[in-house]
Amino acid sequence: MSPISATGDMEAKLGGGLVFSFRPSVIINVGVDLRGKQYINTDIELSVPGSIRFDAALSTSCVDGVKFDVSGKLGVDFSVSHGLPGWDSANYHWVDSTEGTIFSECVPFSVLAKRALEGNLVSRASEEPLELPESTRSTCAYSSKGVYCADDDDQEELDCNMNTLDSNTATEDAENELMRRGVLAPRNSKILPYCNTKGASGYEGFHDDNQGKIKFSNYPSSSELVSNYYPNAATYDAEDPNSCTNLNLVKLAKTPQQPSTPTANQGRKYDSEHILEGQVVQRFFNARGMAWSNKTAPTALANTAARKYPDPTKGAKDELAWCLYMQKWWQPEEPKNGKDETWIPNTVLGGEYPGYHWHYTDEMVLLEALLNQQVKQGWFSGNKLYHEKAMSTYIKKGQWSLYAKTLKAHILMWQYYNIDSIKKTLVKQANRIETKLKDLEDTEIMKNLGTKYDKPYISQGLSALWKEWVRSDHKRVESDVKKFLILWTKRAYDLNRPDDPKVNLQPGQMRQKNKAIVTVFEVYLAAVQNLQAWDIDWDMDTSDDDDGMDID
Structure with missing residues (x-):
């Protein structure tokens, strides 16, 4: 799954998947590549006046598709463009969801239905809680490795004094x-x-x-x-x-x-x-x-x-x-x-x-x-x-x-x-x-x-x-x-x-x-x-006539 990008004032508590409390919209791009070919490039737009947890995973229990889970307490507008195979490019809507699972399905992609998925198909949800930057007044990027936001105008001057x-x-x-x-x-x-x-x-x-x-x-x-x-x-x-x-x-x-x-x-x-x-x-x-x-x-x-x-x-x-x-x-x-x-x-x-x-x-x-x-x-x-x-x-x-x-x-x-x-x-x-x-x-x-x-x-x-x-x-x-x-x-x-x-x-x-x-x-x-490898020759001849020290 590609990183998620969004604009707005947000708060997040991250631990496992991605959990958002925010306004107004988040655009999610889901890409699936296999053997160097791109099979999926789907945009998903969430408009969530509440909080939502989003997980997407390739799973051995869902070999013919991608496992999607959405949970939280919220109202959700779910807009899909260039939908996954088996999906319609349309709007999905839930109203007054109660706390708990909102959506949990194995979404099929027929283009891969007859292909064997190789390798270790594991969840791409983050394994550790992710830290949010202290300031989120600008564009932020989300990935399984972290959540980062662009620097503010009052950023520090670079000081390289060792x-x-x-x-x-x-x-x-x-x-x-x-x-x-x-x-x-x-x-x-x-x-x-x-x-x-x-x-x-x-x-x-x-x-x-x-x-x-x-x-x-x-x-x-x-x-x-x-x-x-x-x-x-x-x-x-x-x-x-x-x-x-x-x-x-x-x-x-x-x-x-x-x-x-x-x-x-x-x-x-x-x-x-x-x-x-x-x-x-x-x-x-x-x-x-x-x-x-x-x-x-x-x-x-x-x-x-x-x-x-x-x-x-x-x-x-x-x-x-x-x-x-x-x-x-x-x-x-x-x-x-x-x-x-x-x-x-x-x-x-x-x-x-x-x-x-x-x-x-x-x-x-x-x-x-x-x-x-x-x-x-x-x-x-x-x-x-x-x-x-x-x-x-x-x-x-x-x-x-x-x-x-x-x-x-x-x-x-x-x-x-x-x-x-x-x-x-x-x-x-x-x-x-x-x-x-x-x-x-x-x-x-x-x-x-x-x-x-x-x-x-x-x-x-x-x-x-x-x-x-x-x-x-x-x-x-x-x-x-x-x-x-x-x-x-x-x-x-x-x-x-x-x-x-x-x-x-x-x-x-x-x-x-x-x-x-x-x-x-x-x-x-x-x-x-371009770092040069150490290449230590442990079998080198260390005998010499000098005192063994690099001095002038």
């Missing part, structure tokens, strides 16, 4: 612990737990009392990286943070010498960045725990891949779920050799990340803070993308500046993974994690903890699984971000077409009087359609 883009998503994404952590936690310290309740609730062994804790190498802050290690550290940021149409991510010609001080950098702030996100490792362990554990719900089906392990504690006879077993071996708490330190495999693994004292420090770069803390971390958190939940609200309120800046932030970050030196460092770090997982499982765990228990460690084959995981997870992120950008740039493009009667509107499109807004979203759509 420095004014809110970097705090704690309120908007309240359920996203990693996003909050990105805002509040120091950037040079990172401990990420797995097998805890936030990692996956409802699985055996996922409990805060037996969580693993990956303690990553403490690493230099952006100021420390520049002052103590690399004064010419590669620094990445928008080429023009104030431009609406410049979407280029570049390596700055000069490294900021006070990277953490916005006033010294025209409002910009930079983080030290170690490329491979720690969340990728954290989520790898959580994924293994879910794959190899049963759910705790009494009605849950047994997981045929669930694993049980012998408790290695001396004299113990119990069997342990995967998370409990991993805690015994990967998160022991006893000091080693009587020293005031512990040997913890989780910490050893985290130590493969760059840190202080030239410990792979040469792999670090500077990245603009919002791109790093919000966009990049959000991508790999496994939760909502940065400002993803706000996009519909921006449309509803006509906040095209925030909308544009959010899209720009994602487009900028996308280009980070097109930089050869970044991809090379990413692969190098992923390979180190792979090697260390193998070393830990093959020799190091038993060498350091074998005398602690009376049963040997059972290898999980984590090295090979990590190799598959890190590749698939980056592919997942690439796909998710691309879908996000295509969806929201196309929607902005459709809702901001030129205010020119010579330009014909397609279903769902709206006119925009502000030429700058029209231009911006034309540029954005073209940019997204």
Whole structure:
């Protein structure tokens, strides 16, 4: 069914189908295409001095037609032009309808009566409640994806200053612990737990009392990286943070010498960045725990891949779920050799990340803070993308500046993974994690903890699984971000077409009087359609004679 367009002062409460309380008339166009041919192009005019709910569906219970339902309490004039096959092009009239079903029929279309309808014939009614714009003093467009109205004359001027883009998503994404952590936690310290309740609730062994804790190498802050290690550290940021149409991510010609001080950098702030996100490792362990554990719900089906392990504690006879077993071996708490330190495999693994004292420090770069803390971390958190939940609200309120800046932030970050030196460092770090997982499982765990228990460690084959995981997870992120950008740039493009009667509107499109807004979203759509795939060569040769850092 094509979107519905109407003119007038309207109110709507939408949830499932389309429900209207309005004056005076609504014109509905119903089009049915099958195998590239148009079989139906019907105009239906409703004059409703009350409220009406309209649903149209292709249904398996109505294989020879289209199922139409009209319900409400109203008087309805139903005018049909170019009627569906089996319909007369005429006026249909109901008077003083009571609350309930007004019209519910399978309307046949003979042209398809002898054809088999293929595919999944489902209702085109909206699955979720649709938000109405706050102002409806102009033409509105309705579709199964939303209800949108043209901007008023008092619309905002477009502001593309990236420095004014809110970097705090704690309120908007309240359920996203990693996003909050990105805002509040120091950037040079990172401990990420797995097998805890936030990692996956409802699985055996996922409990805060037996969580693993990956303690990553403490690493230099952006100021420390520049002052103590690399004064010419590669620094990445928008080429023009104030431009609406410049979407280029570049390596700055000069490294900021006070990277953490916005006033010294025209409002910009930079983080030290170690490329491979720690969340990728954290989520790898959580994924293994879910794959190899049963759910705790009494009605849950047994997981045929669930694993049980012998408790290695001396004299113990119990069997342990995967998370409990991993805690015994990967998160022991006893000091080693009587020293005031512990040997913890989780910490050893985290130590493969760059840190202080030239410990792979040469792999670090500077990245603009919002791109790093919000966009990049959000991508790999496994939760909502940065400002993803706000996009519909921006449309509803006509906040095209925030909308544009959010899209720009994602487009900028996308280009980070097109930089050869970044991809090379990413692969190098992923390979180190792979090697260390193998070393830990093959020799190091038993060498350091074998005398602690009376049963040997059972290898999980984590090295090979990590190799598959890190590749698939980056592919997942690439796909998710691309879908996000295509969806929201196309929607902005459709809702901001030129205010020119010579330009014909397609279903769902709206006119925009502000030429700058029209231009911006034309540029954005073209940019997204031409995004270069990441094409990360995970099997590349990462050995070289330089220090592994892109510096001048």
